Amino acid sequence: MLSRNLCTALRRLRITPARFCTSVAAPDQGNSGCDPLYAGIRATQFVTKPALITPEDYAPIPVYRVIDSDGNVLDSTQEPNLSKETLQKCFRDMVTVNALDKIMYESQRQGRISFYMTNFGEEASHIGSASALSSEDLVWAQYREAGVLLWRGWTLSQFIDQLYGNCDDEGRGKQMPCHYGSKKLNFVTISSTLATQIPQAVGSAYVLKRKPDNDRVVVVYFGDGAASEGDFHAALNFAATLECPVIFFVRNNGYAISTPVREQYRGDGIASRGTGYGMAVLRVDGTDMLAVHNGTKMAREYCLKNNKPIILESMQYRLSHHSTSDDSSAYRPTEELEMWNTTENPINKLKNYMLKKGWFNEDEENEFIKSIRKQIMAQNQLSEKKQKPDWREMFYDVYDDLPLNLRKQLKEMEDHVARHKEQYPLKNFKS
Amino acid sequence: MKLIAVLLLTVIICAAVKRVNSVEGSQVVRIEDLKANWKAYSDALNDDGVWVSWNTSNKGVPSNAVNAGFERAGPCFVIRADHTTGDGKSVGKIIGKYFPLKKLSYVGYDRVQYAKTSFEILVQTNNVWADPSDSRQPIAGTDNYLICRSMESELHSPGRLERSSNNCFVTQNGKERFLSITVVRQTRNVSHFTYQPDDKAPIEGEKQKMNMFTAINNAMDIALAKDESTILFGEDVAFGGVFRCSLNLKNKYGGERVFNTPLCEQGIAGFAIGAATMGAKAICEIQFADYIFPAFDQIVNEAAKYRYRSGNLFDCGSLTIRAPCGAVGHGALYHSQSPEAYFAHTPGLKIVVPRGPNMAKGLLLACLNDKNPCIVLEPKTLYRSAIEDVPLGYYESTLGKADILRVGGDVTLIGWGTQVHVLREVAEYAKKKLNVNCEVIDLVSILPWDVETVCHSVKKTGRCLIAHEAPITNGFGAELAATIQEECFLHLEAPITRVCGWDTPFPHVFETFYLPDKYRCLEGIKKLINY
Ligand SMILES: Cc1ncc(C[n+]2csc(CCOP(=O)(O)OP(=O)(O)O)c2C)c(N)n1
Ligand SMILES: [Mg+2]
Numbered sequence: 001m002l003s004r005n006l007c008t009a010l011r012r013l014r015i016t017p018a019r020f021c022t023s024v025a026a027p028d029q030g031n032s033g034c035d036p037l038y039a040g041i042r043a044t045q046f047v048t049k050p051a052l053i054t055p056e057d058y059a060p061i062p063v064y065r066v067i068d069s070d071g072n073v074l075d076s077t078q079e080p081n082l083s084k085e086t087l088q089k090c091f092r093d094m095v096t097v098n099a100l101d102k103i104m105y106e107s108q109r110q111g112r113i114s115f116y117m118t119n120f121g122e123e124a125s126h127i128g129s130a131s132a133l134s135s136e137d138l139v140w141a142q143y144r145e146a147g148v149l150l151w152r153g154w155t156l157s158q159f160i161d162q163l164y165g166n167c168d169d170e171g172r173g174k175q176m177p178c179h180y181g182s183k184k185l186n187f188v189t190i191s192s193t194l195a196t197q198i199p200q201a202v203g204s205a206y207v208l209k210r211k212p213d214n215d216r217v218v219v220v221y222f223g224d225g226a227a228s229e230g231d232f233h234a235a236l237n238f239a240a241t242l243e244c245p246v247i248f249f250v251r252n253n254g255y256a257i258s259t260p261v262r263e264q265y266r267g268d269g270i271a272s273r274g275t276g277y278g279m280a281v282l283r284v285d286g287t288d289m290l291a292v293h294n295g296t297k298m299a300r301e302y303c304l305k306n307n308k309p310i311i312l313e314s315m316q317y318r319l320s321h322h323s324t325s326d327d328s329s330a331y332r333p334t335e336e337l338e339m340w341n342t343t344e345n346p347i348n349k350l351k352n353y354m355l356k357k358g359w360f361n362e363d364e365e366n367e368f369i370k371s372i373r374k375q376i377m378a379q380n381q382l383s384e385k386k387q388k389p390d391w392r393e394m395f396y397d398v399y400d401d402l403p404l405n406l407r408k409q410l411k412e413m414e415d416h417v418a419r420h421k422e423q424y425p426l427k428n429f430k431s
Numbered sequence: 432m433k434l435i436a437v438l439l440l441t442v443i444i445c446a447a448v449k450r451v452n453s454v455e456g457s458q459v460v461r462i463e464d465l466k467a468n469w470k471a472y473s474d475a476l477n478d479d480g481v482w483v484s485w486n487t488s489n490k491g492v493p494s495n496a497v498n499a500g501f502e503r504a505g506p507c508f509v510i511r512a513d514h515t516t517g518d519g520k521s522v523g524k525i526i527g528k529y530f531p532l533k534k535l536s537y538v539g540y541d542r543v544q545y546a547k548t549s550f551e552i553l554v555q556t557n558n559v560w561a562d563p564s565d566s567r568q569p570i571a572g573t574d575n576y577l578i579c580r581s582m583e584s585e586l587h588s589p590g591r592l593e594r595s596s597n598n599c600f601v602t603q604n605g606k607e608r609f610l611s612i613t614v615v616r617q618t619r620n621v622s623h624f625t626y627q628p629d630d631k632a633p634i635e636g637e638k639q640k641m642n643m644f645t646a647i648n649n650a651m652d653i654a655l656a657k658d659e660s661t662i663l664f665g666e667d668v669a670f671g672g673v674f675r676c677s678l679n680l681k682n683k684y685g686g687e688r689v690f691n692t693p694l695c696e697q698g699i700a701g702f703a704i705g706a707a708t709m710g711a712k713a714i715c716e717i718q719f720a721d722y723i724f725p726a727f728d729q730i731v732n733e734a735a736k737y738r739y740r741s742g743n744l745f746d747c748g749s750l751t752i753r754a755p756c757g758a759v760g761h762g763a764l765y766h767s768q769s770p771e772a773y774f775a776h777t778p779g780l781k782i783v784v785p786r787g788p789n790m791a792k793g794l795l796l797a798c799l800n801d802k803n804p805c806i807v808l809e810p811k812t813l814y815r816s817a818i819e820d821v822p823l824g825y826y827e828s829t830l831g832k833a834d835i836l837r838v839g840g841d842v843t844l845i846g847w848g849t850q851v852h853v854l855r856e857v858a859e860y861a862k863k864k865l866n867v868n869c870e871v872i873d874l875v876s877i878l879p880w881d882v883e884t885v886c887h888s889v890k891k892t893g894r895c896l897i898a899h900e901a902p903i904t905n906g907f908g909a910e911l912a913a914t915i916q917e918e919c920f921l922h923l924e925a926p927i928t929r930v931c932g933w934d935t936p937f938p939h940v941f942e943t944f945y946l947p948d949k950y951r952c953l954e955g956i957k958k959l960i961n962y
Contacts, residue, residue, distance in 0.1 A: 106506045109498035110580075110587065114761035114939075165940040173940035176763040192765035193722060194694065228693035230725060256694050258670040263691045327494045331670040377501075394941040395933065405904065409933045413944065420950045424943060 061271050061283045063315055066290035069343040071352025080294055082131075084359050089151075090131055090289055091354060091365070094123040094347050096372050097147045100156070101320075103376050104163060108177075108324040112384055113163045115177045119146050121287070121319030124346030125251055127151055128284075128292025129314075133219060133300060138204055139187045140197040140220040143178050144251065144320075148221070152185040156379045166386040167430050172397070173389045195229035198222055198248070202235050202309070205244035209307055217303045218246040219296075225256020227270045236277040239309035247299045248274075248311045251286065253318035258331040271313035279309055286316030287346040290353070317344070390430045391417075480555030482511065487534040487548045497553040499580050499589030505532035509578055509589045512538050512550035524551075524573040526591040527602065539590070539600055539607025553578070622760060622812060623948050624852040626787070628819040629836075633789050633828060638820040643813045646788035646821045647676045647753075650795040651714060653825055655684045658712050660749075661799075663689045665699055665716030673718060674755055674814050700726035700752065704734050704804075707750035712799055720756035720808055721765045727773070734804040735779030748802035751795070755811035756784070757849050758900055758946055762811075763939035769848070769901040769932075771808055771877045775910065781805040781830055782877040784848040788819040790875065793828025801830060810848040833881035835888065839868035842894040842959055845885060845911060847874045850898050850947065857952040864953075867960055877907055885911065886918040893924035894959040898947045903931035925962035930955045 037044035066078045073079050082090070101118040108116040119126065126147025133139075135152055146159070157168070162180055165173035171181060171189060181189025191197065201220035208216050226232065227250060239246050250270040254261055267273060274281035280302060284295035292314055299312045317340040321328045342348065354360035395402060395410045402410065417424055483493055497509045507528040514525045527538030529552060536547045572578055572594075579592035581601045590601030600607050632638060641649060655661045663677060663684075669691040671678035681689040692699050696717055703715040717723045723730070730752070738746040756769050774782050781803050785791035791809060798805035836851065837858050844854040851873045858869035870888050874880055889895045895915055897908035912927040930947040938945055 103501065106498060106501045109506065110500060174764065174936070174938050176761070176766070176939055179763075192763075193724075225694040228695045228698070230695060230697050256666075257673065258667045259691045259694065263669075264693050325673070329494065388940045391941050391944045394938045394944055395935055398935045405934055409903075413933070416951060416954060417944070419954075423948075423950050 055267065058268065058272070060268055061281065061313075063283050063285050064291050064295055065285040065288050066294060067288055067349060067353050069349055069352070071349060071354070071356045073353075078290075078294065080290055080297075082290075082293070086131070087350075087354060087359060090127045091347075091350055091360075092368060092372075093127050093147060093150050094289070094350065095365075095369055096156075097123050097126065097150055098347065099369065099373050100146070100150075100159060100376055103373065103380060104160070105324065107163075107380060112380075113177050115324055116163065117143055117178045117323045118320040119144050121317050121340050121346065122251060122253060123147050124289040124350065125249075125286040125292050125314040125316055128286075128289040129219065129249060129296040129312075132293045132296035134216065136186060136216050137300070138201075138208070138216065138218045140201040140204075140218065141180075141187065141190050142194070142197070142222045142226060142251075143190050143192070144223070144318075145221045146178075146180070149180055149182065149185065149187055152182070152187065154180070154182055154185060154187075156376055157383065158182070160376070160379045160383040161386070164383045164386065165388060166383055167389045168383075168386060169389070172393050174393075174397075195222060195226040195231040195235075198226070198229075198231050198235035199238060202239045202242070202244050202246055205239070205246035205309070206242055209243070209245055214245070215304065216245075217300050218244070219249055220246060221249045221251060223256060224250065224252045224254070224261050224264055224270060225259065227273075228256075228264055236273065236279065236309070236311075240277045240279050243307050244309055245303040245307050246309045247296070247303060248309065249296075250311065250313045251316060252313055253286075253316050255318050255322070255328075255332070257322045257326060258328070260332075269313050269315070271311050274311040279311060281311040281313065283313045283315065286314030287340075287344050287349060289346060289350045316346075387430045388428055391424075391426075480553050482551035483554050485510070485529075485550060485552040487529075487536060492529070492531050492552060493554050495554050497555050497578075499528065499578070500587035502530070502588060504530040504535060506530070507589060509553040510536055510538075510547075510550040511553075511573055512536070512547040514538055514540050514545065516540070523575065526573060526576050526578055526589065528589045537602050539602035542607045542609075544602040544605050544607055622816070623758070623943070623946050624812075624849055625856055626813065626817045626852050627855050628787060628817070629789055632820060632822055633793050634822045634824065634826045637823045639823055640818060641788050641821040642815050643785070643788045643791050643809070643817045644674055644676045644678075644815065646792040646819070647795060647809065648678055648680070649821065649823070650792040651677065651680060652683070654712065654714065654796065654799050655680060655688060657825070660710060661688065661712040661714065662706060663714045663716075664692050664702075665753075666694055666718045667691060668716055672716060674811060676716070676753070676814075696722055696724075696726040697729055700729035700734070703750050703752065704729060704737070704747045707747035707804070708737070708745055710749065712749045712751075714751050714753065714795075714799065717752060717754040719766055719811075720754040720770050721768045723752075723754050723770060726752075730774065730780070730804075730806070731777050735777045737779075737804075739779060746802070747804050749799070750804040751798040752804070752806045753795070754806065754808055755814070756808040757810040757812060758937070758942060759812045760942065761939065762937070763942075764936045767900075767937040767942075769808070769899065771847075771899075772901055772905060772907045772910075774806055775878045775907050777878075779803070780878055782808065783830060783875060784808045784810065784877060785813075786810075786848060786851040786873050786875070787813060787817040788821050790828055792821055793826050794830070794875070796825065797827035797830050800827060805830070808848070812849055828875070831876045831879045831881060833875055833884040834873045835870060835884065836873055837869065837871040839870040839892070841868045841892055842896060842956055843870045843872060843885070843888040843892045844952070844956075845872045845874055845895065845897045845908075846899065847877065848900075850900060853947070853949050853952060854898060857949045857956065860949065860953055861956050865957065865960065867956060869956065874911075880911070882914060882918065886915060889915050889919045890922040893922050894962075895919075895923075896928045896930060896952065896955045896959060898930045898952055898955075900932050900946060902934045903929055904934050906931050925959045928955045928959055 067073055097119050104116050105118050107113050126145050130148040130151035139148055161168040163177040179190045198220050201218045205218040208214050252269055271281040271283050282295050284291045295312055299310045302310055319337055319340055395406050492508050498506050499509045500507045507530050510529045511524045511526045515521050525538040525540055529536040536550055537544050575594055576591035579590050579599045581588045588601040590599055592599045600609055651663055667673055668677045669681045699715050703713040706713040734747050758767050771782055774780055783794045785794050795807055798807055846854045854871050858871050861867040861869050897911050899906050899908055908929045915927055930952050932945055
């Protein structure tokens with residue numbers, strides 16, 4: 001009697017009884033379809049013997065693939081309907097990120113820029129996801145997602161000007177290299193502090209949801225390491241309870257600097273956590289551009305239709321050193337890279353697929369790589385020569401205007417610099 | 432002085448490695464040997480660079496080899512090789528380039544390009560290329576040549592800059608060309624300060640040359656050996672830490688005592704508090720002080736108040752948090768901050784900032800032994816560049832005590848961490864240019880701070896300048912100034928001056944304009960004197 005009343009009460013609170021999770025070992029007895037007796041659990045099922053549920057009781061989350069490493073389509077119903085032109089853009093953007101990375105990495109080594117982070121081995125996750133989103137969808141990135149921005153149309157000069165922090169850098173020389181951002185392209189400026197963007201993305205998704213006829217989602221990218229931060233937990237729980245259309249795109253690339261995933265977490269990847277938050281999940285092969293594309297498309301539709309979040313876990317390998325401050329040979333054997341550099345390399349895999357379709361012209365693509373390298377090198381030269389912004393820029397954008405204390409400090413520094421011109425690298429800065 | 436330091440370092444490296452080749456009297460160190468002896472290896476990676484023998488059959492290049500350019504054959508690295516002319520005359524070492532992808536290396540001499548198969552390759556952590564007119568000291572080169580780089584096209588090539596004539600030569604297409612157009616010369620990395628080692632060692636006994644990360648490593652080694660309960664952990668600590676402070680300690684003490692944590696600062700601090708509450712000596716590393724804020728609650732509300740709120744039933748006094756802080760030249764907003772003032776607002780914590788290797792070791796050991804939770808903020812720019820003779824034995828530097836580093840009667844200069852070195856240099860300037868005698872105080876300990884030493888000095892000089900990298904408003908200088916005016920009011924000849932970071936986030940390309948550099952500090956002294 002009491003329990004019936006409770007069930008009715010809960011129903012009024014719009015908590016609906018649901019099926020018992022089938023992937024968990026079935027309990028020995030009980031009435032599996034009953035209304036919950038306790039608030040906040042899926043179903044009330046009494047058992048008369050205690051039974052632990054261990055991680056092994058859950059089925060592993062599968063990895064969705066469209067092609068194998070030779071480019072063969074594994075299930076013809078899964079081949080996305082991408083035109084030759086679109087596929088070519090996908091391939092070329094992946095190659096461009098790769099070329100940009102190689103040249104800018106070397107430039108850092110030469111002391112021309114102060115820092116750089118490469119994206120080797122992760123290109124398909126960028127292009128596969130970006131190509132399945134609407135350009136109106138809001139992106140919050142971590143730092144290893146250059147391809148997403150490139151897909152949306154950020155130019156080589158915009159990339160390289162940011163790396164030099166010169167007068168044409170839209171970020172005005174304030175942040176370290178690779179901290180890109182573009183208002184126009186719906187790509188929120190990157191911050192170095194890990195995972196802070198994840199709950200922020202949820203907040204922005206909430207606002208989108210409230211708009212009439214909303215057709216935008218929010219995508220937030222982060223790594224397997226960042227997912228250990230408290231902010232990650234907060235974000236998932238908020239997104240689930242506040243029902244926000246946000247895709248949590250995890251780039252699970254095996255490492256956070258030197259820390260292998262084995263020392264980062266013990267669950268089944270990051271996706272398995274979604275279930276705990278009452279959230280849908282999907283895991284894709286992050287080196288298979290087509291799988292990432294389809295997966296993102298599905299995730300996006302799910303978010304929009306249900307106003308719910310989803311975890312999309314992209315499995316890949318960080319071929320790069322963490323950054324130019326890192327030498328990964330100190331913590332991983334080079335043999336480990338072999339497979340990811342060859343058979344499981346995202347660029348090779350896409351190329352194989354295109355070859356099979358007869359949509360790949362070797363000469364044309366070689367010509368393209370050559371010309372893009374040339375363009376990058378020329379742009380590098382140009383961006384390096386540009387002056388830095390006026391040094392007074394340092395005082396601006398702390399607030400919307402210059403408050404009195406900053407006006408005074410700016411004046412003080414102006415006077416000081418005027419008296420000591422020879423001590424400051426003024427010719428490198430605009431005035 | 433600098434030359435002596437370089438020479439000493441070279442001697443040490445050479446003495447420390449197992450196999451040493453001798454080429455024309457100069458000593459060549461093999462990278463494999465250096466790697467086997469990690470200490471020598473890390474010492475070698477200071478700003479001066481070392482030449483490592485190498486040949487085209489080796490795989491790739493040593494890590495931290497200096498990349499000078501990018502040509503059609505791929506990236507090219509700075510090398511030098513002995514050269515003998517056609518008629519058998521040795522012309523000594525010539526600077527050239529190596530393309531590891533194509534396994535080609537060249538030097539140029541007398542307008543001809545020569546291929547080489549064995550050579551020496553330059554290994555160095557920081558290299559900066561500057562205009563030949565730049566006044567900074569060039570680094571590594573040969574007796575007759577400096578390293579330079581052509582800048583004529585998008586392809587940069589390393590070449591040799593003749594010391595005598597300032598002419599630059601690079602090789603291309605089988606020829607050696609003379610370049611009259613823009614060249615840049617390799618120089619020491621720019622920094623806004625000149626590091627000065629302490630004159631006196633903290634204790635007697637056997638010493639060894641160490642840079643700051645090695646001294647910290649040595650302190651943690653001692654702590655782990657001394658007390659079995661000691662554990663050391665944080666992000667990437669197991670492989671040695673991103674600043675190499677925990678190098679080899681996992682091998683020595685095992686993964687149960689030296690380990691990686693998941694990437695979560697609040698987790699690290701909370702875990703450390705729990706471990707300390709159980710009596711373990713917990714040393715935890717926050718990878719950058721800029722990333723300590725997720726742990727703010729654990730540190731400020733928990734660690735700091737543990738003893739107080741439990742009526743001394745529980746405490747986490749055996750907890751020490753280490754975090755790299757401060758400007759480093761290119762760290763921008765999130766790899767440069769000095770957050771000491773945030774924590775100084777928290778009774779129950781102790782906070783220290785070392786100025787070099789000796790201090791770093793002594794303070795860390797003192798913090799570990801102290802019965803209160805401590806934070807050591809380590810200026811990251813000093814990890815490699817600061818080198819001192821550090822005693823190998825156990826010693827502690829007193830917490831809560833400031834150091835007078837230079838005695839003077841006219842103005843008291845107060846700083847901590849890297850800024851101490853700026854102030855030391857400024858003091859010499861002030862003497863030379865203004866005939867003003869400055870007293871330089873390293874505050875060392877932010878909380879508690881040494882009111883007695885500071886106020887004693889200010890009463891003597893009547894003038895006080897405080898400098899720190901953190902923004903001026905509510906920086907720790909504000910606390911010093913308030914107390915000093917209260918204690919020394921009648922002795923003050925001029926208002927207390929603060930020269931600090933501006934009230935903005937820490938900017939990337941504007942760092943030179945942001946820091947309280949020696950010119951701004953010197954202006955501050957003038958103001959005090961002319962008041
Ligand atoms: C709050 C915070 N803590 C630590 C760091 C230092 N840090 C920068 S990147 C990184 C590893 C991140 O790994 P992951 O999230 O897996 O991304 P990946 O580099 O593999 O793409 C760490 C520890 C940081 N930037 N922010
Ligand atoms: Mg990762």
